[in-house]
Amino acid sequence: MTQSKVRSGLGASLLAAAAFTMLTVSPVNAQQKPIVGLITKTNTNPFFVKMREGAEARAKEVGLELRSFAGKVDGDNQTQVEAIESLIAAGAKGILITPSDSSAIVPTIKKARDKGILVIALDTPLEPANAADATFATDNFKAGELIGAWARATLGDKAKDARIALLDLSKNQITVEVLRDQGFLKGFGIDLGDPKRTGDEKDPRIVGNDVTQGSEEGGRRAMENLLQRDPKINLVYTINEPAAAGAYQALKAAGKEKGVLLVSVDGGCPGVRNVKSGIIGATSMQFPLLMASKGIEAVAEFAKSGKKPANTPGLDFLNTGVELITDKPTSGLPALSAEEGLKRCWG
Amino acid sequence: MSTEPLADLKKPPAGMDKPVVSLDEPPPHRLKGAQDFLHAHPTTIPAIVLLLGLALFSLVSERFFQPFNFSLILQQVTVIGIVAVAQTLIILTAGIDLSVGAILVLASVVMGKLAVELGVPAPLAIVVGLAVGGFCGAINGVLVARLKLPPFIVTLGTWNIFFALNLWYSASETIRAQDIETSAPLLQVFGIGFDVLGARFTLGSILMIVIVAIVWYVLNWTRFGRHLCATGDDPDAAALAGVRTGRTVIWVYTIAGIVCAIAGWVIIGRIGSVSPQAGQTANLDSITAVVIGGTSLFGGRGSIIGSLIGALIVGVFRNGLALSGVNVLWQDFAVGLLIIIAVGIDQWLRRASR
């Protein structure tokens, strides 16, 4: 290529680039949609996938532009920090976040709130909870209590001799898993020790705690190891339904699936189907889509009028609801059947 | 003034016959014999650690030393053991593969979706899944061998890409065990177990041992295996000696991809369902098993049996610590300690050759 050809080629490309840039970068004008950010823990957990879908749908309806971010793994605080920073830079009006590390993220949240951005914690409260403007969450403690109470009522007389396995999330003991675990124990009637920590209970009915990472593989391994500790386990609490599915595989391999009660939390559609098939005895359903859409509505309201959302009276967060799903209801505990649960499940 | 006679001056001064500096080799230090032995048989150390672990936990918990528990540990390490075989081959070529878990789950999801949701006959779905694994591996191999990109970077990128494809293709949805049981039970075949003398063995564990045996044979008794080791040990020397290093590397990554896809099939038998979240820690877990098993990250030296032992060591420690009821975080602590010790010994052995 000759020199002049090179130069004219370069010039043409520069012109094209400039034109393209002008066309795509919309000039700042009054009609630009307010930005709301959604930052989830990961992209992989269907809970957060559904949350994002709910947020997208609602954002379109109320006229907000949604930008979503996710950490790479559970516990990935850094990606969430960077997401908040880019949302601050983009001039977002509100941020919805499921924090991976409820305390480490607080300084960055403060930065956003100092700039006048509304920050709502979804699903997992921050530590301290009032570090966010509002928290929309499942009452995770209640979720645990419901299945604990159900298990106790179902076992009836045998409850005082129950052998209980507790399948938690991870060694980090984040708020969600602690609340569910302790709620379950309280609902079952077991003394809690320190309600902020799992695994410190002294009740002899508890065989032990193990972690599952919230996955089927982890559920299977934790169940196998706890069964090895005590083959007479007859009640298993699991942090979520994938862990329950894995635990069930271990029980089945040991020939114990019929005699063991398995309870869980989540309300995902595969989990509800498992309730229907009798694999899971009862599960507490949460409503991630509701969480997300309420969050979007709150940000839209804030962007319009500056009004901040209020908490559910009596709680320091807005309760998005939790329902007990079981095909074997016990008296005194309102519950939905699995069939009805399928209509409201997510995933 | 007396001068010495000239004849005396011609005599060498006293003490001249003693050497000033000795260039002989220093006396071998006491452990040199051990060092040489271990250099020749590097799998000895992991085997000893495994036996020590078994002994330790047998003392700590009476429920540990049972045939059933041992077979349980075998089941628990089966999937990672298979992935560790793939990782060993790659590390032997002085490479590393961070995408093994992503290939595993992508293949698993492909098999599941084809067989259960699209009604493809299960054997065909499985073959397609294996082919997907091989294809992903081949992509890694070509990027490393032909474009000469560093394996860590390449597989870091493909890890993200393959995992994203997995999430997209599965829509993050799990396929339930019951649905698989009714439509395509072949996918769960490696979960089938049978009892022998109180212990329980699954087809998956048997398959892992078969795979280890086959790969061991290939590494030690075929040309491809020797070329693989030479390529990792010193690629220039290998090339000058006539080894087609590029082709060897591409084949290694491809085979590794197929093995990971096999692991993706086996995991369905273990967890019952097809889950897009499976295998997320498989890359680090397999590297852990390989390193503890004595294979050097610098390539060329190592053993498949060692990686199997490495996987078993991690399994024994996790199971033993879980049975003794200690806080879960000590399991991670123990694994970390094992890794450091393993690498330390590897370095000490390497110094033997200097």
Added chain:
Amino acid sequence: MVATGIAVMSNTAQPFTAARASSASAAPVLQARGLIKRYGRVTALDHADFDLMPGEILAVIGDNGAGKSTLIKALAGAIVPDHGEIRLDGRPVHFRSPLDARAEGIETVYQHLALAPSLSIADNLFLGRELRAAGPLGRIFRRLDRTAMRQAAREHLSALGLLTIQNVDQPVETLSGGQRQGVAVARAAAFGSRVVIMDEPTAALGVKEGRRVLELILDVKRKGLPIVLISHNMPHVFEIADRIHIHRLGRRLTVIDPAQHTMSDAVAFMTGAKPPPESG
């Protein structure tokens, strides 16, 4: 100018005729004419010629940058010259890779030895040409015949007098520098059927081990293989070479008889301080 024992070529291109040699007129085993190799603006080989007579040790010396490693690489098939011709036993050959040269019986002992450190001596000896077991074990299961390879390794090593190496299964990295050199030389001697090329074989060795390698080289010569020896070590060169090919500025300057010249002469020719002797 003394005619016997000297084959002197001028810088002009010569036809492929047999050069005059001291022994009964024998054709060169390996010959090259007019080799040219350019790397961008640098001309590494500039009409270089080369002759190697049967049974001789030909040393190739030259200053750094003279182009002698490029010449050797062209003969060993590691690079492909842009122009020129190479003939082996009078037949033109075109090497696309070191494997081609190997297939023709030209073996090279590289400066950095090309031995895989963690592989055993036997493995290294047979690297790239491993022996397969006979019958279905070899064909279907592709099984290697390690016993045969070990046995052959032991034989080749002892044929060269490398008896200090006890165990052919020990990794090459446990050997001393001289022993490693010995293994590399044994490999070349075992498989080389026509020519053995050695690139700086004593460069990294101490005095004692260097001497042992020189003896090895003489042992290889006794097997009847001609040897091309690249070296900077003048005393070694003058000790064992039959003829010395002096390379300068990308081409062959002259070939001298070490018996007829001194080391300082050779260095002077090499650096251009003295003009080369002309043929009469």
